[in-house]
Amino acid sequence: MTVDYIIVGQGISGTWLGYYLLQANKSILVIDKENLQSASNAAGGLINPVTGRRVVTTWLAETLMPFAWNEYNELGSLLNIQCISRKNILVFPAAPDLMKAFIDRIQGGNGYIKTPAINKETLRQQVSFPFDVFEIDPCYVIKMRELLQSFRNHLKTKNILLNEWFDESQLVFKTGHVEYKNINAKQIIYADGIQSAQSIYWDKLPFVLNKGQALLLEIDGLNSAYTYKFGHITLASLDHNVWWAGSSNELEFISAEPSAGFKERTAGVLKSILKIPFTVKEHISAVRSATVERRPFAGIHPVHKQLAILNGMGSKGCSLAPWFAKELAGNLIHGKPIDALANVQRFARMLSR
Ligand SMILES: Cc1cc2nc3c(=O)[nH]c(=O)nc-3n(C[C@H](O)[C@H](O)[C@H](O)COP(=O)(O)OP(=O)(O)OC[C@H]3O[C@@H](n4cnc5c(N)ncnc54)[C@H](O)[C@@H]3O)c2cc1C
Numbered sequence: 001m002t003v004d005y006i007i008v009g010q011g012i013s014g015t016w017l018g019y020y021l022l023q024a025n026k027s028i029l030v031i032d033k034e035n036l037q038s039a040s041n042a043a044g045g046l047i048n049p050v051t052g053r054r055v056v057t058t059w060l061a062e063t064l065m066p067f068a069w070n071e072y073n074e075l076g077s078l079l080n081i082q083c084i085s086r087k088n089i090l091v092f093p094a095a096p097d098l099m100k101a102f103i104d105r106i107q108g109g110n111g112y113i114k115t116p117a118i119n120k121e122t123l124r125q126q127v128s129f130p131f132d133v134f135e136i137d138p139c140y141v142i143k144m145r146e147l148l149q150s151f152r153n154h155l156k157t158k159n160i161l162l163n164e165w166f167d168e169s170q171l172v173f174k175t176g177h178v179e180y181k182n183i184n185a186k187q188i189i190y191a192d193g194i195q196s197a198q199s200i201y202w203d204k205l206p207f208v209l210n211k212g213q214a215l216l217l218e219i220d221g222l223n224s225a226y227t228y229k230f231g232h233i234t235l236a237s238l239d240h241n242v243w244w245a246g247s248s249n250e251l252e253f254i255s256a257e258p259s260a261g262f263k264e265r266t267a268g269v270l271k272s273i274l275k276i277p278f279t280v281k282e283h284i285s286a287v288r289s290a291t292v293e294r295r296p297f298a299g300i301h302p303v304h305k306q307l308a309i310l311n312g313m314g315s316k317g318c319s320l321a322p323w324f325a326k327e328l329a330g331n332l333i334h335g336k337p338i339d340a341l342a343n344v345q346r347f348a349r350m351l352s353r
Pocket residue numbers: 008009010011012013014031032033034035038039040041042043044045046047164165166167191192193194195211212213214246247248285286287288289310311312313314315316317318319
């Protein structure tokens with residue numbers, strides 16, 4: 001079998017890269033061992049333009065917000081699903097200094113933060129909050145599991161998905177192409193999340209692995225027009241009465257499995273906030289592939305020109321993956337530049353050792 005590109009991994013990065021390469025009429029083969037515990041399958045699918053206790057605008061937000069809205073709608077129409085919805089976040093600061101950060105941003109003219117129009121007394125019938133409430137506008141939620149599954153089916157109908165574990169030891173670099181088992185390709189792209197940190201070609205990159213856990217809840221009657229944020233817990237509506245509550249950010253962990261402590265803590269906090277009953281349906285956990293300088297890794301290997309990477313999306317894969325997949329596709333096909341802050345060439349010396 002001969003294709004233009006092999007993509008290893010079909011999380012959100014491999015999905016977007018596959019989409020753009022197919023849009024450009026390139027032939028691809030995606031190798032992905034189905035794993036419902038991947039970071040992409042565990043994610044809440046939130047796209048939020050502000051971050052942190054100081055409520056700062058995220059990197060590239062002005063570009064990424066409209067781009068994500070447009071691209072997820074396009075991909076959704078190809079797959080015949082509605083995978084993105086606008087669900088502004090209602091934030092409930094838990095302390096006066098956190099509230100002040102929001103007031104300062106509004107006064108400073110941050111266009112993403114506003115005082116919500118929703119009636120606060122109606123809101124208090126559903127959730128209890130000690131201070132005030134603020135709205136982040138716009139915010140989006142991606143139905144990650146449905147999107148990944150639909151794109152997987154799309155690849156299956158084209159007969160371009162191998163549902164098996166990629167074995168790096170069988171990869172051979174030839175002049176101008178690569179061979180993997182009986183497959184020939186011009187280039188191979190690793191979009192394999194945390195696995196790249198163990199690749200003999202990419203393990204020198206400054207990866208930071210970070211475990212995240214979340215709960216899937218059933219809640220009847222909570223206003224699903226919004227996403228809710230209480231401290232570290234975000235509550236996002238996925239489907240009529242199905243809600244995602246997450247997540248943790250654990251830099252030290254012994255196993256990637258869900259922990260009883262997280263479930264207890266999160267359910268406890270939610271019980272003290274929600275005035276409507278909820279049931280925990282599932283407890284999910286996965287390890288994110290983040291990077292020391294919080295910028296992704298995209299581009300061609302400095303030594304092996306037939307090898308490229310799309311990785312290091314950290315906790316922002318839903319907004320970063322489409323943008324950098326498009327940049328990488330443009331780079332592979334037409335040699336277009338990749339944002340220097342994300343281009344893996346910034347580690348050329350390290351990767352050449
Ligand atoms: C609990 C949690 C909540 C999160 N919430 C959000 C959120 O709300 N918004 C947001 O933007 N981001 C969120 N993130 C981060 C987001 O999930 C990641 O940034 C993103 O999913 C990374 O996608 P990826 O495709 O690069 O990697 P992955 O999702 O890890 O995908 C890699 C894929 O490659 C496959 N694979 C790996 N190695 C091999 C191999 N050798 N052979 C075959 N297949 C292989 C894996 O099975 C997987 O399917 C969250 C993460 C976690 C853990």
